[in-house]
Amino acid sequence: MTYPAPFRSLASGRRRAVVIAASASVAFALAACTPAGVDDADPSDSAAGGDGGSGGDGATETITIGYIAPATGTLTGFTDGDPYMLSVVREQFADGITIDGTTYAVEIIDRDSGSDAAKAGELAQELITEEQVDLLMATSTPETVNPVVAQCEAHGTPCLTANAPWQAVVFGGGFGPDKPLEWTHHFFFGIEGFGDVDPLAWDQVETNKKVGVLWPNDSDGGAFRDPDTGYTPLVEAHGYTVVDPGAYENGTADFTSIIQTFKDEGVEIISGIPIPPDFVTFWTQAAQQGFEPKVATVGKALFFPTTVPSIPDDLGEGLAFATWWGPTFPYESSFDGTTPQEWIDDFSASPEGEGLVWNQATPLNGALFEVAKVGLEASGDPFDKEALVAAFDDINMMTLGGQIDFTSGPFPGIATIPTAMGQWEKTDDGEWEWVVVDAGTVPDLPVDRPLELLEW
Template sequence: MAETQRRLSGITGGVPLDRRRFLRVLGSAGGLAAAGGLASACGGLQESGGSGGADVIRIGYVSPETGPLAPFGEADQFVITAIGEYFAQNPIQVGGTSYPVEIIKRDSQSDSNRAADVAADLIGNAGIHLMLVSSTPDTSNPVSDQCEANGMPCVSTVTPWQPWYFGRGATEGTRFNWTFNFFWGLEDVEAVFADMWDQVPTNKTAGALWPNDPDGLAWGNPQTGFPPAQAQRGYSIVDPGNYPNGTQDFSAQIAQFQAENAEILLGVPIPPDFTTFWRQAAQQGYQPRIATVAKALLFPSSVEALGDLGVNLGTEVWWSPTHPFTSSLTGQNAGALADAYTASTGRQWTQPIGFAHALFEVAAAAFSSVEAIDDREGLAQAISQLRLDTVVGPLDWTAGPVPNVAKTPVVGGQWRTGTDTPYDLVIVSNTQNPNIPTAGTVEPLR
């Protein structure tokens, strides 16, 4: 019981780094763990149940709790604790038998190599039956790749489907055997941002901040990313080129945006990098009329770090307390789930709450569709056919847009000075999803 609680709270440590890397090599070699070879290689582990037997459903969960992507994982411990308490009272029924659930949390530390390492350890050492992973391609892609190589069912989220799908080497029609994703796509956020831009008079020139990471490469792709999509809408993109994460001087980008009079700012930087950019932009006299910045501006903490410079900055909104959806597990609607987070933590709601919760909705539905908890093929098949109404909206893996992907809605918001909090995220664009209510209209930065 003590070990179960220790894992549930996410404190369990990993194996030494050299061993994790050893496991990672085994995993990339093509499914050794799934075939049971890892058991003999690493000391008698069972094929599916690990060292703890097959009497407990073990779910691995990987996300960034520390490092520059830490805001994405801020709500994970709340969700895992709440879901753990729910499963303690409501065990999952598999093949007519009730099973307790153990959630084994690992921190990717915002590092792709670390994400792959801890995924290999969960598969090879922890005896998990299903992997869940969240938050940006930097985490979701390496974890998904480990699961695909090792025959481990895996569900990822908070990663746009193009970087997850094409970024892992897929082509049109490719079907992964073990890995699945639910989130929106670039086509959706392109439409949301364009609708926000259309509401502010500009010269239709957007300066782009594209980091040299999977998101930045996908969003800035000249054939399949933002440039061709927004060109069709009459907008042009000023692209200074991809910059490395952790850049400390954005003077070159700012100078180019000023020289080409980019009245719109667009990008998908990590939170610390946008804070650096936006402060330097203010110091150097660059102020666009509207800014729609993905990733960096999703979280209250990121905007609060900007002080007064955060007013009316825009971003995509994929979940909020006013989203009209309800959990298939707990029956909580989005507002109740957000309120529970604030009551438990004392912090303002944040978008990943709903998607972390929805991962466990998918997990429970998948296990309920098979006859044995170690039926990996059955779990993968169940997810591939799953249709489920969740707290982030309806999921349908039979609908596409490509195999292994289910889409979720996205709208647009701006940060406004709050009453009880420093900033509130106000939904201002719902053209793509009118069932999600707005609470204001787009306001220019100047």
């Protein structure tokens, strides 16, 4: 199965007091207080039904869910499918949620972090203290997730997060065996999803087994560089040697010193987790300076279908990356049984999908709401914070984004998902697509072909 890339991208668009019987009609809040990608929205204008029944017989009690994601800025690749995803979620929640015979309306407040960690934290505090959300969710890299987790842990607010390596969330957030997550549940693969899967692809070709790494000076980079829990001990266990030239700042314009280190050390494999513009800069300069590795398996930058076409001179040909979702992955939505291929078809035909190609992050963003629904239903009382957190502890369920199992994770509150390896190629008609070259740890995933060496 091949997976196409586009040539352009269009970036995106209180708890109530009175309980009603299950048979009562339910009002659903269709709009967010500040929709992702929309600036300066007036919260008073957004919730359907005014104050949502904060008093008076017959009013509907409302569960308020906050959702923070980077709809603008350097991390928009994680969220350009969110307008469609949120429309699907709101439709699923249109009739509310029934919990122990009581039906509750659902209000979703989605906010744009602007790909800024400080703003993500500010939005989380606002949603907790001013909007009094019953559940707060966040997605897409530690720069978004960690500040939200910090606010939820400080205020005792149930929290669900995704799309960030779990070690960067746990250890990078200052948590550990002596300081567990008390209010947060997070799902995504961890550094092992790179360090134990990248070598499966490298083993398919002949190299000197020297791996040059690109670790930025941020939460992700710090987690991957950790000598005990990071990337190096994993790939060394597979017989590879890591060359780490040191941390670089996001937004670096000149990678000459890093490239020279790789050349001097005879590096033939490149790995890392740079943001998209930084990798484009690095890879372009590498070609200009005569650095020609045989293999590149790069996270973050190559996850999304807009990066590779933006690299000049078709230098994206043959770049590879860890992948966690695609049309042939054996998953289905708990909402309605939708499969990945069906979701892709529906997204492509939707107004929100016009001018875009699906990306693998969006279904996992949507899975946050699938897990939220099951947890809320199992809690018995959506406003009992401790009960809601305990309900998440027991979740082991299939979602559109994969199996989410909090009962057997590597750390309390963590569920991991499997990864495979994809490789980008350009078709005869000039379109970019990626193919599966190793199934990695994904059960029953078809493989299209073996990994191919880079051509310079």
